[in-house]
Amino acid sequence: MAVPTFPQAAFAQDITIEAKPSTAQLVPAEYGQTGVWAYDGMVPGTPLRLQQGERLRRVLVNRLDQPTTIHWHGIRLENAMDGAAGLTQEAVAPGGQFSYDFVAKDAGTYWYHPHRNSLEQVARGLSGPLIVEEHEAPDVDEDLTLLIQDWRLDQEAQIVADFANMHDMAHAGRIGNHLTVNGLPEFRTPAKTGQRLRLRIINAASDRILRLGAKGLTGYVVALDGMPLQKPEALTEIVLAPAQRADLFADIAAEPGETAHLTSIERQGTFSLAAFSVSGRDGTTLRPAPQSLPPNPVAVPSLKNARTLELVMEGGAMGRMAAARTADGKTRSMRELIGQGMAWAFNGVAGMPDRPLADLDLGEEVRMLLSNQTAWPHAMHLHGHHFQEVKDKTPGPLRDTILVMPQEKREIVFVADNPGKWMFHCHMLSHQAAGMMSWVNVIS
Structure with missing residues (x-):
């Protein structure tokens, strides 16, 4: 099909995002580093954070040996900026660049990734968080983004390059053997009993469905795919398909000296994805249920004339x-x-x-x-x-x-x-x- 072309005028102050080969410590150090493809050489890519209604301007520079684009997943933007190769733009050739420019209409948790040869490029590491903040920050003690990636690694901790595996394609897809949170082999952060955390969880896996639970954490789901729930729901088990997101207001219930966990529920058992080492109390009483986040300006159908x-x-x-x-x-x-x-x-x-x-x-x-x-x-x-x-x-x-x-x-x-x-x-x-x-x- 015909793809529109658009003039690529440089911005006055270009801020680039480079898609390029790099290395990352995805597994414990004794196994060495893994060759990846990454935005700005980082796994995940550079965290992008802006206010609702703010304009995002970035120039994608392609340092890969194959064409690529950036799709801004979940963002309601102009069609020309959507990054769907072959439909909204031509893919950016190796050595080329493309200027993305759009306003973030909606607050919430989003992410960015390629939309050309997506299976290989995402599985090799190309993804990054895009956070759009509300005009008034909610009452939480810390705001953490947890971007979860699924890797298929060989015994040398290198990515298995069987992306055209028809068995995978005709079944459940490419399921890896190693999960990382924010690119780390073990995600651990300090916490205190009674703290309220905002956890922005992004499933950036190519094909893996995540079943998430909690131990030593209580709280509420306040948004899904960036969009606030009309009424927060009690935190129990969360299922996230590839590309889905969930925002939690999670209260640390574990006692000092204990560890709270966000867990992955697998056939083989339940494993820690993110650990919160509790080292004291924050001095507050039990938090009340949170208020709903402000709604985004999304049109809602009447269902009568659809x-x-x-x-x-x-x-x-x-x-x-x-x-x-x-x-x-x-x-x-x-x-x-x-x-x-x-x-x-x-x-x-x-x-x-x-x-x-x-x-x-x-x-x-x-x-x-x-x-x-x-x-x-x-x-x-x-x-x-x-x-x-x-x-x-x-x-x-x-x-x-x-x-x-x-x-x-x-x-x-x-x-x-x-x-x-x-x-x-x-x-x-x-x-x-x-x-x-x-x-x-x-x-x-």
Whole structure:
């Protein structure tokens, strides 16, 4: 499809983000460092923090040996700044650069990552946090960002470069054997009994679904995917699909001399992701339940006049898909699709289609029915918008990514109030690479 081009005038004071090869100490020091790809040579990339309504200007400089972009995940911005290679911009060639310039309309927890060859580039380390602060800071003692990455490492602690592994692509995706929080082999920070922490948790894994729990922590979930909940929910177990985020107000309940933990719940048991070493008390009494964070200015549909769309997910291992169309309009058997690196389809189409899922009028209300007819979960992400899931005719929290389990049907609604071409794809990046991509066109 044709991609618009835009003049790349340099900013008066260019602040760059360099995507480049680097090394990181992802495992204990005795195993040596790991070769990674990183923004500004850091894992995670440079933390970006700004106030709601502030303008972000950054120049991406590509020091990789392959094209790349930056997608600002969850940010409602101008279409030309979305970073979706092949749809909103041409990918930045090795040695090239691209200037991103947008206003952060919504407070919350977001992140940035490539949107060209995303599976390999994210799995090699390219991601970074993007935090947009509320105009008035909430009553917490410390604000911590915890960006979780999933690595597949060999015995020399180097990244296993099997990114085109069709077994992964047709099953649960690329699941690693090592998790880091903020790039550290062990995340540990001091704390005091009674402290209230804001924990901004980002699942930056390529494909791993996280099940998170808490030990020695109590508190509340106050926001999901950057969007405040109407009423904070008690902290129990949290499930985060790839790309999803959760903001917690977590109170340290562990006693001095003990350690509180944010935990990862795995088949093999429960493991510490982040440890909080308690060394005293902060002198306060038990904190009351927090007030809701200020809502962001996101349009909410009425549900009365919404246009209904349907998206059917098909394919994968143990699926029933016999054939699908590809971008060239030809129908190919599953064997032929596998030969082309494809294993999945949306509405019978494998790979990015030339035509959108729908042409939408600006301001049109949309009801989308999601049907997962596969044996695997999928994390569906819509660019440029936030949506609500509807259960029992009641809209739920605003999200930008929704986890749809095998053989499950879900319904989301949103207002198409951001003009342009917006991707809608599975954020299990192995599934995206193997066919789970589409887009909507919002016409101004």
